Amino acid sequence: MVQNVKRTAGNTLRRVLHTTYDALDRGQRALPALVPPRQINPNIGFTPRRGDYAREFITSGDRVAAMLKTYGNLQPDQQVLDIGSGIGRIARALTTYLSKDGQYRGFDVDPRAVAWCQRSYGRLSNFLFAYAPVGYINVRGRGTIRGEDLVFPYPEATFDLAFSMSVYTHLSRATVDHYLGETSRVLRPGGMCLNTFFVMDDFAVEAMQSGRADRRYVRQGDGVYVADLDNPNFGIGFTPDVINTFHESHGLTIVPPIRFGGWTGRKLESFVYQDVVVARKGTASTEPSAPAEERR
């Protein structure tokens, strides 16, 4: 109750500050292309130095793009899916990497974010955004279907790489499980997926208990930890067993190691704050086989 009141007050203050800074940026034409106004993004915090907002938006998106190249071997002419594409943070970074043969598709449950991306990327015909009508904490009352019932709006075997950043850290176990099934369906054999999680391994649980981690989630059930038992979508993490099962049961093979982020206090050179799980569709034995003469 008290937590909810504090959260509402914080959100109201943030909205006022964001509206003011957006107006100043608009007046001075201070936002670079494809950087959205702050009001479109319900997730970002307030940055007191005005210029820091665009800088952070751009550099953090560039970092994720670098990670997709490094861990996912993303090539300029490939087909890539951004699950929970938000306000185009990663799409923007990929506009300078994908060639005209490369295709980017993103979908999100936030109609304002999707509409902004559709308008802003209108000139780039290989960047398309879709709205998925799923209910979510930040867009109350809009969605009509449950995450675990969503069929990704793409045919099977479409993509070389599918990724989600900071999405499976908010969705229920049933939805994440279903989304990995859909990811497997739309990936080509041998295609890669990269998703961020809060991985609740022994190190993370101990770091949360001792206060060394940035967050302290509580156990909700078998293999599942949440930030707030009343509002599990605010933040959720899964044990390695659960994450393995999500992948294995949909024909996705995790490519070790898990790339841990810094949220637990681990001192690492990581691309992002959350933990990154990389997987390939199929197993070693289902990878494309060598031509017959090479096999002899």
Ligand SMILES: C[S@@+](CC[C@H](N)C(=O)[O-])C[C@H]1O[C@@H](n2cnc3c(N)ncnc32)[C@H](O)[C@@H]1O
């Ligand atoms: C923390 S934001 C991250 C946005 C983007 N991936 C990024 O890294 O900039 C989480 C995003 O997930 C989206 N989202 C929430 N529930 C979703 C769902 N069931 N399916 C797809 N996206 C969802 C939200 O609308 C939001 O854009």
